[in-house]
Amino acid sequence: MSKLNETDIQGFVLRGYNLPVARYLFLRFEGAARARKLIGRLLSEITTGQRWDGVKPQSTVNIAFTHRGLERLELPDATLLSFPVEFQQGMRHRAEILGDCGVNSPDHWEEIWREDRVDAWIGINGVTGESLEARCAATLSLINETGGATAISSQDAAAVVINGKPTTSEHFGYTDGFGNPDYLGIERSTQPGQGKLMPNRTWAPLATGELLLGYADEAGELPVAPIPHLLASNGTFMVYRKLHQNVATFRAYLDKQSLLYGGGKEKLAAKFIGRWRDGTPLELSPDHPDQAIVQNSNRNTDFTYGADAEGNRCPIGAHIRRVHPRDAFGFNGQLINRRRITRRGLPYGRFVPEGEPVDDTEERGIIFMVLNASLSRQFEFVQQQWVQYGNDARLGNDKDMLLGSHGGTGRFVVQGEARPSNPPFVCSNLPDFVELRGGDYFFLPSITALGMIAMGLVDPR
Amino acid sequence: MPNKNGSVYGLTILSPIIEDKSATPSHDLQIRNYLAHLSTREESPFAQAPGTHLARLVVMDDVIYVGAPACEDHLKSKYLIFESNCDGDLDSYLSGLAENIPDHLDAVWKHCVGYPGAVNRPAFINYMKACQLDTTFFFAAVNDKTVTETLRALQTQNAVADFIATHQGVDAVTLQREFIEFVAHLKAMPPPKPGSMGPHRDIKTGGRNE
Numbered sequence: 001m002s003k004l005n006e007t008d009i010q011g012f013v014l015r016g017y018n019l020p021v022a023r024y025l026f027l028r029f030e031g032a033a034r035a036r037k038l039i040g041r042l043l044s045e046i047t048t049g050q051r052w053d054g055v056k057p058q059s060t061v062n063i064a065f066t067h068r069g070l071e072r073l074e075l076p077d078a079t080l081l082s083f084p085v086e087f088q089q090g091m092r093h094r095a096e097i098l099g100d101c102g103v104n105s106p107d108h109w110e111e112i113w114r115e116d117r118v119d120a121w122i123g124i125n126g127v128t129g130e131s132l133e134a135r136c137a138a139t140l141s142l143i144n145e146t147g148g149a150t151a152i153s154s155q156d157a158a159a160v161v162i163n164g165k166p167t168t169s170e171h172f173g174y175t176d177g178f179g180n181p182d183y184l185g186i187e188r189s190t191q192p193g194q195g196k197l198m199p200n201r202t203w204a205p206l207a208t209g210e211l212l213l214g215y216a217d218e219a220g221e222l223p224v225a226p227i228p229h230l231l232a233s234n235g236t237f238m239v240y241r242k243l244h245q246n247v248a249t250f251r252a253y254l255d256k257q258s259l260l261y262g263g264g265k266e267k268l269a270a271k272f273i274g275r276w277r278d279g280t281p282l283e284l285s286p287d288h289p290d291q292a293i294v295q296n297s298n299r300n301t302d303f304t305y306g307a308d309a310e311g312n313r314c315p316i317g318a319h320i321r322r323v324h325p326r327d328a329f330g331f332n333g334q335l336i337n338r339r340r341i342t343r344r345g346l347p348y349g350r351f352v353p354e355g356e357p358v359d360d361t362e363e364r365g366i367i368f369m370v371l372n373a374s375l376s377r378q379f380e381f382v383q384q385q386w387v388q389y390g391n392d393a394r395l396g397n398d399k400d401m402l403l404g405s406h407g408g409t410g411r412f413v414v415q416g417e418a419r420p421s422n423p424p425f426v427c428s429n430l431p432d433f434v435e436l437r438g439g440d441y442f443f444l445p446s447i448t449a450l451g452m453i454a455m456g457l458v459d460p461r
Numbered sequence: 462m463p464n465k466n467g468s469v470y471g472l473t474i475l476s477p478i479i480e481d482k483s484a485t486p487s488h489d490l491q492i493r494n495y496l497a498h499l500s501t502r503e504e505s506p507f508a509q510a511p512g513t514h515l516a517r518l519v520v521m522d523d524v525i526y527v528g529a530p531a532c533e534d535h536l537k538s539k540y541l542i543f544e545s546n547c548d549g550d551l552d553s554y555l556s557g558l559a560e561n562i563p564d565h566l567d568a569v570w571k572h573c574v575g576y577p578g579a580v581n582r583p584a585f586i587n588y589m590k591a592c593q594l595d596t597t598f599f600f601a602a603v604n605d606k607t608v609t610e611t612l613r614a615l616q617t618q619n620a621v622a623d624f625i626a627t628h629q630g631v632d633a634v635t636l637q638r639e640f641i642e643f644v645a646h647l648k649a650m651p652p653p654k655p656g657s658m659g660p661h662r663d664i665k666t667g668g669r670n671e
Contacts, residue, residue: 426625
C-alpha cells in the first residue's frame with residue numbers, strides 16, 4: 001500500500017508527540033454557525049501528521065468531537081445516524097458493558113462527564129509550560145473571538161519529572177508507554193514486537209484500517225464508518241478516560257503482600273504488570289531488571305509468551321499479557337490482531353516518590369486515551385473481556401490486577417514455580433487501585449472532514 | 462457416531478409447529494411468548510432436569526433461499542428447534558426431561574404437530590426421536606466431563622483457590638491440619654446446583670457487546 005496522506009491526518013493519530021506537558025480543553029458549542037466558524041478558524045492551527053524532520057514545534061493542537069458535539073454542529077441527521085451505535089451512545093451509556101461499576105460508575109464521575117455537556121476536546125501539547133500556556137491562550141482567544149464555544153473545563157497533564165527530567169514513569173512507579181502497534185503506511189521508527197506476529201515469528205505492521213477509517217482492516221473490510229466516505233476517511237475514534245490512581249492503597253497493598261511473597265517486593269510489583277518497574281519485560285529477564293534491554297528498542301517489546309504457557313515468568317494475568325496477549329492464545333497470535341489499540345496519554349497530579357507520605361484523596365492519575373477504528377470491536381472488547389474478565393486467558397472471573405473493578409474482592413495469581421525466589425503466590429481481597437473519574441467517546445476527523453464541517457458541506461447523499 | 466463427542470451428546474430436534482388459521486395468537490407466537498418468560502440460571506427448566514450442559518430453543522419461521530439461479534423456496538411449516546449438549550445416552554436424557562419438567566415440555570411442544578405429551582413416556586421418547594436430525598458436527602466446551610463432574614470441578618477449584626489464598630505463609634503443621642479438615646469438609650459438601658456457578662453478569666451475551 002502507498003504512503004498515507006500525512007497532511008490530511010491529525011498528528012495525534014499518527015504519533016505520540018512525546019511532549020512533556022499538555023492541557024485538554026472541553027468545549028460546549030454555542031450556536032452551530034458560530035461553532036462552525038470557530039472550527040474554520042482553528043483549521044490552520046491543527047497539527048497534522050507531517051513529519052517534523054528534526055525540528056519539533058513548540059506546541060501542538062488537535063480536536064475531536066462527541067456525537068452530541070456533531071449534533072450541535074448540525075451535521076445532517078442521515079450522517080449522525082450513520083455513526084456506530086456505541087459512539088452515538090457515548091461512554092457513560094456503555095458503563096455496564098465496560099464494567100464501569102462500583103466506584104467507577106458514572107455516579108462517581110466528575111460533573112462535566114455525569115451530564116451530556118462536552119461537545120469537543122481540544123488537546124494541546126507543549127515543549128515547556130510557557131509554550132503550552134501561550135498556545136492555550138491563543139486557542140482560547142480564538143474561541144472567544146468567534147463566540148463559537150465555551151471552554152467549560154480543562155485538564156492538565158504532564159510527564160512525571162524525576163531529578164529534573166521528564167520521564168515516562170507513572171504514579172505507581174512503572175515505566176510506561178512501550179509498544180504501540182505499527183500500521184501499514186504510517187511512517188514511524190518501528191521496532192520488533194509492535195505489529196502483528198507472522199508465522200515466521202517476525203513482526204509486521206497491522207492493516208491501516210485497524211486505526212484509520214476508510215482503509216481495509218485485518219479482515220480485509222472497511223471499518224464501519226459514517227457517511228459520506230469523505231467525512232470518515234483518515235479519521236478515527238478516540239476514548240478519553242481520566243483514571244485516578246490510589247497510590248497510597250497501591251503502596252500499602254504491595255508492602256503487605258511482599259511480606260508473604262518469597263520473591264521480594266520489586267518482583268511482586270513486576271508480576272502485577274509483566275514488566276519490572278524500570279520497564280524490563282519479565283518475559284526477557286524474569287529475575288532482575290536489565291537496563292540494557294529497556295534501552296534497546298530492538299529488544300524491549302520483542303517477546304512472546306508461547307514458551308511461558310504456565311506463566312512462570314510473566315503471570316498469565318499480568319497487565320501487559322492481558323491487554324496484548326501476543327501469541328498466548330495460540331494460532332501465531334492471529335486471534336488478537338483485531339483487538340489492538342493505540343494508546344496516548346500523560347499522568348496528572350503531583351508525583352510522590354516512594355517513601356514519602358501520600359494520600360489517595362489527592363488528585364493524581366493518568367489521562368488514558370485510546371485511538372482505534374472500532375470502539376466496540378477494539379477498546380470495548382479489550383476492556384470487557386481482557387481487563388474486566390479472565391476467561392480468554394483461562395482465568396475464570398479474575399480481572400486485571402491494577403485496572404479491574406474489584407471492590408475488595410477478586411484474585412490475582414502469580415503462577416511461579418518450585419524455586420524459592422519465584423514462588424507461586426495468590427493476591428486476594430483486591431482493592432480498587434484505579435478509579436474512573438469520567439470521559440467519553442470522540443470522533444477525531446481528518447483535516448478534510450474538519451473543513452467540510454466548518455463549511456457546512458457534509459452531505460450524506 | 463454423528464451425535465456424540467466423547468461422552469457428550471449433541472441433540473438436534475426439529476418439531477413442525479401446528480399451522481391453524483383459527484388459533485389466536487398463532488401457535489408459533491404462543492411458543493415464543495412462553496420461551497421469552499422462561500427463567501435462567503438455577504431456575505431454568507434445563508437446570509431442574511439432569512444432564513444438560515447447554516440448550517436452546519428457537520422458533521424458525523422460514524428459511525428463504527436467495528441464491529442463484531433465481532427461485533423462491535420456503536419451508537413447508539414453521540419449526541421449533543431444540544438443541545442440547547447433554548450427558549449420556551439419549552433415552553435416559555429424554556426420560557429425565559419428561560420426569561422433571563413435564564409441564565414445561567407440554568407447554569412448549571403442545572403447539573407442535575403430533576406431540577403426544579410427556580406423561581406417556583415411551584410415546585414422548587419416540588416422538589422426540591422421530592423429530593431428531595443427526596447433528597454431525599458440534600462443539601461443546603465441557604472437556605468430556607458430565608454436568609455433575611463439571612460442577613464438582615468448579616466447586617473444588619473455587620474452594621482450593623480460596624484455601625490457598627487464605628493460607629499463604631501458614632506454618633507447615635497448621636497447614637497440613639487445616640488442609641485435612643478442608644478436604645473432609647469439601648468432600649462432604651453437596652455438589653452445586655446446575656446454573657449456580659456462573660458469575661452474575663448483567664450482560665446476557667458472551668463476547669458480543671452491541
